[in-house]
Amino acid sequence: MIVCIAEKPSVARDIADVLGAREKKDGYIEGNGYQVTWTFGHLCTLKEPHEYTPxxxxxxxGSLPMIPPRFGIKLISNPTYERQFHTIENLMQHADMIINCGDxxxxxxLIQRWVMQKAGARCPVKRL
Incomplete structure (x- = not known):
């Protein structure tokens, strides 16, 4: 299955329409070999300094600059965002390919790359 991820639901609906995906599911639209999903803009953000070290x-x-060995990302704390992220994460874990349809x-x-990174996506990614 090919997963297309758009930056907002309205764009995802338009993409799904063009691809012939018509079956509405919880957090995505499926059909014709595609699963079209969306973010709501930013679902992820950089970790706060205290999340690296207390x-x-x-x-x-004296504590400046605060530069972690590797910057980390986290989900934005919002039940709607978290639910949509878990839908996206599940789709990506079973995808043969991801098409980044972000703005x-x-x-x-950045919005889509952070979501793919946080979801642990491992399949090939293309850009629309």
Whole structure:
């Protein structure tokens, strides 16, 4: 199955219509070999400093710069976002290919890349 991930539900509906995917499911639309899903803009964000080390919960000039060995991402704490993320994660774990249908530009790319990274996507990714 090919998973297409759009940045918003309205774009996902348009893509699904073009692809002939008509069966509405919980958090995605399926049909014709495609599963078309969406984010609501940002579902993920960078971790807060204290999530890397408790020493960064409060800071002083002496603790700057705060640069973790590797930046981490987390889900934004919102029940709707979390539910949609878990739908996306499940689709991606079973996908043969993912098509990133995020908005053009750096922000659109970042939104989808963070979701794919957090979901542990391992299949080939193409960009619309």
């Amino acid at each position: 020493n960064w919960k409060s800071w002083s000039l 053009a530009g750096q922000e659109g790319e």
